[in-house]
Amino acid sequence: MSNGLTNDHYDYAIIGMGIGGLTLGALLAQAGKKVIIFERHEVPGGYGHTFRQGRFSFCAELHYVWDCGPGERVYQMLKQLGLEEEVTFHRLDPKGFDRIVAPGIDYTIGSGFERECRRLSGAFPAQAKALDRYYQTIAKIHRQLYLLPIGFTWRTILAHPGRYSHIIRYLKWTLEDLFNKLEFSPELRLILAGQSAIFWAPPRDLSLVVQAGGVGSYDQGAYYPAQSFMHVMKSLRRKIKQSPGCRTMLSTEIVQIEVANGMARSVTTAKGEQFTADRFLFDGDARLSLDLIGAEHFPTAFRRKLEYEYGPSVLSVYLGLENIDLRQYGFGEANLYWHPKVDLNEVYDDQLADRIPDRPYFFCNAPTLRSHDAVLAPPGCEQLVLVAPCRYDFFRKLRDRSEDDYQAAKMQYTKNLIGVLEQEYIPGLSDHIVEQVVGSPLTNEHFVKAPKGNCYSTPLDPKHVNLRRLNYQSPFPNFYYVGASSCLPGFATIIHFACMLYENLTGDHIS
Template sequence: MQTDYLIVGSGLSALVFGSLIAKSGKTVRMLEAHEHPGGFGHTFTMAKKYRFNAQLHYVWDCGEGQTVNRVLKKLGLAQEVTFERYDPDGFDHMRMPGYALDIPSDSDKLIQRLSKLFPAHSDCIRQFINEVEKAGAGLKKLAPPVKPIELLKHIEEVSCAVQYLNSTLQDVFDRFKLPQAAQTLLALQWPDFLLPPNQLSFYAWVALFRGYQAGAFYPTQHFEYVITSLVKVLESHGGQLLLNHEVTNFRVVDRTVTGVEVMDLTTHQTHEFTGNNVICNIDPQQAAKMIGESQFAPSIRRKLRYDYSASNYMAYCVIKDLDLRDYGFGKWNFSHTGHVDLNEAFAQMYEYSDYSNPSFAITTPTLLTEENHDCPEDCQIVEFLTVANYNYFKQLRENDHKAYNRKKQEIFDSILNVVEEHYVPNFRKHMVFHITGSPTTNERFCWSPAGNSYGSSLTPQNMGLGRLNHKTSLNHFYFCNASSGYPGFAPTFWTGALLYQRLSGDVFLGNG
């Protein structure tokens, strides 16, 4: 059957687009190679009683009137897919030798806390935070769909944002002469980007930092419910989701993508599906190789030459008969570093695979909502996240699987040593389950090229005017994923909704 929209992949942006376009009355078929929909947002079960989300930890832009809320309202889901807000007085708890900072939603309070820690630098701290606010406001006005009248009304904020087009976070830290320790405390949520300040786009940092200040959230019924709710809308309006269907090739006739060839991974039979429009949620570089890069216009080929983001190491843990709230955990995340300089910390782990002094994030999903469906009531879930080099782990796994497992355990032990020394004594004694994931885990279970976590790397080169968007130069073929939009929960909602608006003409999102 010929469908109006054939969607390849079921990541969040694809699910948002698919559910919106199906609800509008179009016929939709979605193909997913994995056994679960949702991409990095999918949930998996271990030991038949513990459930973990693959990659998502906390999210933003979910409050009343914000992007995620507006999409959910459009889909009729806003009353059932709800979110719990992190503590606005400290949604991120930053910890490093000699310093502790809880990041609040209120910028004046943030300035006060930093100025108390660094009294000799209070002026430059205030100037930096004010600049971040102004640049953040400018970036919102520059986000599609752009309204020229809004740019003119807010020319000061827009001009502030534009000047940092090619800047890293480190460039702006240096411009305002922030002390090293203050830089580290402000950038200590670096695992959200998997880049250090001297490589990370200032734009990317501002968007996320200001986004979380406006509200950091966790789904009331966990991330799995968000995914299943989107699938439910898709299917209740006649859409079809086929799991375990891997796309092996695209059909192209006269620069028009007409359909795909698919392998059913359960039967190993091949099928062909066609559509009036084909939406590509898989990695654009991979899709371009299948199609043939020469089929694309030179301008698109240039945009397709992005570097993949770094990958990560994850540890998913379950503890029993221990309440982490007694040890300072709650509706916030912890970020820890043993290094004063995050650029050095990143290099030590990513370039040298040395985790003897790790920098990592800690998240506690079971403390973020009263709805605990992820583990037994006498247990709590803790997750640890840090950066990892794909090439290093790939080589280990292929050449010496025992060495691969030893390295994963070594990193885990190093992190737990820090946890027991600084946060939860005897943590190991209460641990009843754990599983670790490396970059090759991302590649195998999330179909992520080179194990990347965010599509294209969030450097200034990839975040500027040459960034890939939905346009492909081929007829009836559109990109819709993290590399052709932006990575993260809210940005992928925005990417899917924006493509829906462009193809349907039904505009319900502004640009703030």
């Protein structure tokens, strides 16, 4: 090595071991390509990484996922890698996997739009016809989304107006536009938008197309990995690591990507090592590529594309519990979406204001009731994870002012969240807590380099989810984006995108 330049040349250099980077890395390595993959954190997985606290292991930000059944995208990707028997998924109870609670409402969503339509029509008979239209619209958009090829444009869509009729029609709609058209009651709106934590957006803002993609996919199966998300990420990384000529580097931040004559040439690590490759894939937030490459190398129009806003962040509370059986308190495999009010737009206004709500809106589940892998908790112990949307700026300002104020705010928020659980579901919960970890928006920023602690990259509104959205292409023909900011967020969505990009790059086909 001289001047930091290593002698190793790779077919592909991948920056980031989120699910996008790992999927592509594993597929390319399996196809015989020489791959090097870098991750600045000490563990792989990005938002899907697992961290250890005492006798417990918590997955940071993956709770339940879709498309994992035989023949579906995640399964097919694993099969391509020969991992389908090693990495398996447990389907959450199809009769009910998302419990939506608000004053006067306690409804558990299960699989099957027809079944859901029947159940809700029974409870809201005056809106039966409108419910039928709602589910038909959502199902049709969902089906059409899966037909979209990678790198689609208006031209692709307009060339097949029949195939994409509902996407064309509803691309600019919010979920609330559809609710208003169908004149749904406030209670029905809350139930139908009650899975909003998949998007962290209220009906007023949420793209109807995104709602259809998310709830339509969970409708066909909500899954949890049989041996935790750590096993998924480690298996993908191992596939790369064990392939001839490939290398995986943890605790290695890429600080510069060199371009010359319009092509990416090499990457430089924080330690000054430089690696060259034919092609480069970036799994971090796409906007970060401006700094890594140098904004001056990007055409103005593309720079504008990267100047998107960021969506909300979250406060996440991870609890290790002892001497408690959560089933006795009504917990099972289902997620609990708890709302202090019926109006979800107002819930988000309160939650994203510059203060700590007394009774915060949150999403909660018990991973130990989904997977009995000993890595999650020791025998006889349970895990509970609570997540609440919140403002990055609120915590940033506190921390800039004083570390004590920042820590106190985190603790107060946590106390309020646990307070709701104790009042509503688990009296005496605090007495069973043996481990407690609290992640704020600044924690997301620190560990997975998510700017402003954003959960899902951009807000998932029609302003950001449209045909001008970033895709895999960059201005440099051998530099590609993969991950939430270039496609859409979510484990299965990103795997689907990574598989299409793999096919596009190699000409191979994942059957």
